[in-house]
Amino acid sequence: xxxxxxxxxxxxxxxxxxxxxxxxxxxxxxxxxxxxxxxxxxxxxxxxxxxxxxxxxxxxxxxxxxxxxxxxxxxxxxxxxxxxxxxxxxxxxxxxxxxxxxxxxxxxxxxxxxxxxxxxxxxxxxxxxxxxxxxxxxxxxxxxxxxxxxxxxxxxxxxxxxxxxxxxxxxxxxxxxxxxxxxxxxxxxxxxxxxxxxxxxxxxxxxxxxxxxxxxxxxxxxxxxxxxxxxxxxxxxxxxxxxxxxxxxxxxxxxxxxxxxxxxxxxxxxxxxxxxxxxxxxxxxxxxxxxxxxxxxxxxxxxxxxxxxxxxxxxxxxxxxxxxxxxxxxxxxxxxxxxxxxxxxxxxxxx
Numbered sequence: 001x002x003x004x005x006x007x008x009x010x011x012x013x014x015x016x017x018x019x020x021x022x023x024x025x026x027x028x029x030x031x032x033x034x035x036x037x038x039x040x041x042x043x044x045x046x047x048x049x050x051x052x053x054x055x056x057x058x059x060x061x062x063x064x065x066x067x068x069x070x071x072x073x074x075x076x077x078x079x080x081x082x083x084x085x086x087x088x089x090x091x092x093x094x095x096x097x098x099x100x101x102x103x104x105x106x107x108x109x110x111x112x113x114x115x116x117x118x119x120x121x122x123x124x125x126x127x128x129x130x131x132x133x134x135x136x137x138x139x140x141x142x143x144x145x146x147x148x149x150x151x152x153x154x155x156x157x158x159x160x161x162x163x164x165x166x167x168x169x170x171x172x173x174x175x176x177x178x179x180x181x182x183x184x185x186x187x188x189x190x191x192x193x194x195x196x197x198x199x200x201x202x203x204x205x206x207x208x209x210x211x212x213x214x215x216x217x218x219x220x221x222x223x224x225x226x227x228x229x230x231x232x233x234x235x236x237x238x239x240x241x242x243x244x245x246x247x248x249x250x251x252x253x254x255x256x257x258x259x260x261x262x263x264x265x266x267x268x269x270x271x272x273x274x275x276x277x278x279x280x281x282x283x284x285x286x287x288x289x290x291x292x293x294x295x296x297x298x299x300x301x302x303x304x305x306x307x308x309x310x311x312x313x314x315x316x317x318x319x320x321x322x323x324x325x326x327x328x329x330x331x332x333x334x335x336x337x338x339x340x341x342x343x344x345x346x347x348x349x350x351x
Contacts, residue, residue, distance in 0.1 A: 005038045007293075007304050007346040010331070012339055021294040022304050024348065025199040026312070028283035029210040029274075031176055033199055035281075035312075035348040041197040044292045047187060048080040049263030050171065050194050051138055052229050053204055057170035059225040061145035061163075067097045069144070071228070075236035076137030078229060080262055082114035082242025083132045090239065091136040098144055105130040105139045106157040107189040114242055135189035137239075142167075142191065157191050159184065164192050174207060174226075175200040188264065198290045201269050206288025208259055209271035213286055230271065233259050246302045246326050253322030254315055266293030266301045272314055281312060282350075300342075302326040307344045
């Protein structure tokens, strides 16, 4: 069997059940590719992994200062949250700062990303509305930014709206690409979503970590907004995802040393702050990591991302142990009997 591109293999007993193709890119703060597996240049729909870049566009409008949005609000703008009560209430508070209600949002309700929340909704016959969208914070931020850029704020989600044109420019700039080299589709939440080479996603996350390093060291940076976003996400990981979710567990485990964000259908971005370990890996400072799973399996994505962190020896053994339930989860049947396991037959090649 040709194992080219296979990053993870799922077994039932000793039999191979599924082989999962993946692409991995690891870059330094300047965007130079350090390690790779598969196609590091694969044009990838970043989906919600692009939210920090979209949030940077919101920050650039001056919306945070104009409407009094705080650091926690900024974290929710970057979130794919679980629609827990705290997430919904937080969205409503953000809307109140705009003097708006959820009828102004152009996203829709959907099942919760949390099994526990979804069971509770079913139990109470609850029908989710726009404030329950996992992207509700981003939508409030886009609405706020659109109000400052033009009078056409009501349709802030439309590709030709001045807000989305502004987002397109910022995303391309943060990925170090000409705007015409960024492709755009429509995300599940009804906002435009970008596609660009996977190593450019790693570059975006390296920039987030690098900006945090620079600002915390007292340097005056033109990209200080990225440091604000980094700190918002790492200081409020419970808002970025939710209880039992990988993004929250990852950022809690690493306690500010890295930022991470899921993108739907198997995409993930991580920015690692400078350390002796990043320097040993060949980075002068921060490190960016991006992973794409071809079959879109989120559980496999979390396993591979955790394996990449282990292969690169990022963080302590205790920190990585905090991800054990995602890294090598026991594969159980309905009786709780362990019936399989997962292996990782890939090698990160130095570039």
